Amino acid sequence: MVWLRLTELECRADAFERAGQKLIARAKRHNDLIGRHVHLDGTAFTTYARAIHDCPDAQACTDSRQRARGGELRVPRELVRGSAEQADAVRQDAAETPEDEVGLDPVADFGISWLDLQDPRLADIPLSRRQRYRWFEQIGHIYRVADTTAGARLLEPAGVGRTGKFHFGGELMMASDDHFHAPLSVLTQPADVQEYEHYEPIYAKTAAAVGDPYSMTVDRGLHIKRVFQHNLRHRVSTICDWRQPKAATTPNGTSAPSLTVTASRAAATAATPATTMAPGSASS
Numbered sequence: 001m002v003w004l005r006l007t008e009l010e011c012r013a014d015a016f017e018r019a020g021q022k023l024i025a026r027a028k029r030h031n032d033l034i035g036r037h038v039h040l041d042g043t044a045f046t047t048y049a050r051a052i053h054d055c056p057d058a059q060a061c062t063d064s065r066q067r068a069r070g071g072e073l074r075v076p077r078e079l080v081r082g083s084a085e086q087a088d089a090v091r092q093d094a095a096e097t098p099e100d101e102v103g104l105d106p107v108a109d110f111g112i113s114w115l116d117l118q119d120p121r122l123a124d125i126p127l128s129r130r131q132r133y134r135w136f137e138q139i140g141h142i143y144r145v146a147d148t149t150a151g152a153r154l155l156e157p158a159g160v161g162r163t164g165k166f167h168f169g170g171e172l173m174m175a176s177d178d179h180f181h182a183p184l185s186v187l188t189q190p191a192d193v194q195e196y197e198h199y200e201p202i203y204a205k206t207a208a209a210v211g212d213p214y215s216m217t218v219d220r221g222l223h224i225k226r227v228f229q230h231n232l233r234h235r236v237s238t239i240c241d242w243r244q245p246k247a248a249t250t251p252n253g254t255s256a257p258s259l260t261v262t263a264s265r266a267a268a269t270a271a272t273p274a275t276t277m278a279p280g281s282a283s284s
């Protein structure tokens, strides 16, 4: 019941958001420091829906990798779920990937492929049942999840005798004021949408309340050309950990260690460049 009532409110979310923006804008008229330096951060959240193995003949379904080792033939009934903390850690690791290798292969990044309800692999399932779930394929097997809005992200790949471990849920992004440490706007996204896809929407929400900030401090996952170009157009400084733009640009082919940029206020007052170079990368 609580879930239904809260879901009903979702179509009114815009009105709540606009009211909040008006209040923040009014506060800014009294104190122009509000929204001058903005910090964007994301935190994973988990859905409690489980991913249930649901191939047409699931009882007969066997795992070829396990069979090859003479192990248990049955595919486990559900995929192993990881915690939101593990999802955050994996996302941070993914931000180490050079910029030109990001988003090339969603199946490799997220470990599954979502199935359309009309997909022939679901043809034997009655439509009314198909519509109750979201369906996906992982290593040749079909799974369903009851939460039709949740995304999925691979945390640990499958190995012999075990399925992969997944995060089912999404990410809550929050833009907060770096001086007052108060939230300015929030955005949720499914776990299988790249973080940078939502930079422009949450920026727009923030700017609707406080206008263009002087600086945006963002996670390394947002260190991509599109974000820098957006901020240049809006004359906003970008404060972000360094990320390799191209794969293997250092002599030994590994990513150079990065300098961490501290809080944007400190960076701004010390007149630090908006982005820092990683030691070693300057030689490339």
Ligand SMILES: [Zn+2]
Residues within 6 Å of the ligand: 053, 054, 055, 058, 061, 062, 075, 140, 141, 142
């Ligand atoms: Zn199967």
